[in-house]
Amino acid sequence: MLYFAGLAARNLKRNLIRTAIAIAAVAAVVAIVVFGRGLMVGFTESSFRMYIDNELGHVRLLNQDYAGREILLSLEHTITGPLELDLAEFLLELEELEETRHILPRIRFGAAASVDDDLIRMIGVGVDFERESAQGALIDNIEEGRKPEKNGEIIIGRDLAEKLGAERGSRVTFIFSDAFQSVRARTFEIVGLRRTGASDIDERFFYLSLAEVQRMLDLEGEVTEIMVFAEDAGRAEKLSQSLDSWLAGLELDRYKSVAWNRADPFVEIMLEYDNLMNFVYVLFILMGAVVVITTLFMIIRERKEEIGMMAALGLRERDIMTIFTLEGAFIGLTGSLLGTSLGGFINFYLSRQGLQAEALTDLIDGIDLMMEPIIYTSYNLENLLFSFALGSIITILASLYPAFRAARLDPVEALQRDR
Structure with missing residues (x-):
């Protein structure tokens, strides 16, 4: 050879x-x-x-009816609504599951603002800032300013702020509908500007305290979604199976878990x-x-x-x-x-x-x-x-x-x- x-x-x-x-x-x-x-x-x-950090978690926990109407930002089908578990108790039990490492309860709702006769549509997200500081990229992506520390303060996407003609320290008024379809208006102070690099997020989203959103929308003790995190993204399927078994044991068949790799067509x-x-x-x-x-x-x-x-x-x-x-x-x-x-x-x-x-x-x-x-x-x-x-x-x-x-x-x- x-x-x-x-x-x-x-x-x-x-x-x-x-x-x-x-x-x-x-x-x-x-x-x-x-x-x-x-x-x-x-x-x-x-x-x-x-x-994963902004929308899906490793597994997303939803009301099955909400999943079909999510594009409308419906507030009718939430997690732990009337006559169900107390939200704090529900979250505590969820955190104690073997596969669970972190959870992020959230409420999404639609809002709008008028600028020079143009109606700018956006999405508000109520978040638990303490939990968000430990997981995800919400706090890490604050480019200027800080996270809200009291009611009436919000973080807003940098590109959305430009569309509104606002900056850190500005006060902006948003119009939104509560859980009973009543139209309301609320003025907020921008204390933080966030940039992710994804225009879909930076041009549409603003963030404020979960507790404040629950009061604003008459959703006390309710959330529209819970992002659940495992040890890593590769364990999402196992986490989803664990959540489904846990929900079945609680006879909460109206809820479902969706792993991140099955949650979005893209x-x-x-x-x-x-x-x-x-x-x-x-x-x-x-x-x-x-x-x-x-x-x-x-x-x-x-x-x-x-x-x-x-x-x-x-x-x-x-x-x-x-x-x-x-x-x-x-x-x-x-x-x-x-x-x-x-x-x-x-x-x-x-x-x-x-x-x-x-x-x-x-x-x-x-x-x-x-x-x-x-x-x-x-x-x-x-x-x-x-x-x-x-x-x-x-x-x-x-x-x-x-x-x-x-x-x-x-x-x-x-x-x-x-x-």
Whole structure:
């Protein structure tokens, strides 16, 4: 085998430019795969983290009737409504479940404000600021100011404040409907400006004390949702099953739990898209493999007489095939190693420096993606090993066909010069 490997190496040196081009082609596509996988993981993790921290938790606990009317921000179907458990007792029991690590009770409601004859619609969220400080990104994303400390104070999205022509310290009046469909108005002081980088959040949401919202909306002892967190996002399904069993034991069949990866169509699409991308990566590698196949066929054509001579001198078909397969393997392994190194370097750099999210969202016009302002690519050994193995295996397999064709050449025909 070492003898054949030496022959293969010497053969590739005969035309270094052609060999270098083939290696560069494999390196380029492998580098793209390394970078693409790192960017995809970084992008999805950023987006999923935004959904989990701001809207879904690891599992979201809802009234089943509310789930179907959530888009309307209905206040009719809440958790722990009349004649049910006391909310404080309900939350205490929920926190004591084995899989539960943290809970965030919330109330969402619709509101509006008039600015220069324009009606600006928005979403208010009543939150427990003490709980939010320990979990999620609400407090961490306050760009200017502080969290509310008394009634009448709110946090507002930076972009929403600009639409309202307001700033920190300004007083704004919102119109909203309570649980009995009565229209009310309330004036608040903006004490904090929040920026997440997701316009869908920054342009529409404001936040205030849960207790204050319950009084405003006549929802004492009620919430519209509870975001429940497990040890990590990977345990969401187990947490959801635990919650369903607990609810069944309390005979609260009107409630349901929804794991984060099943709660939003975009999240589900992104999870499927991640699987689809593995197929795309294979196609990229095949593009480089085509160059390897072409290179080997050119080598076979140039060395047709030499191949015929080797066969005439008794070299077996298997040995000839081994020589050409080793040539393809050398190109594939060298190109994959260089591509993995290049792609790994790019991912390492961007995992520290980050990539502005606008660079990605601008590529997908008309779709508002929820993600952090800066995306950090994923740099890990699994990605490097996967990409190197994928590039090497596909190029080696691709070299088998031209190697087989070389081995099957008829010695008599091969020794005849083309005229």
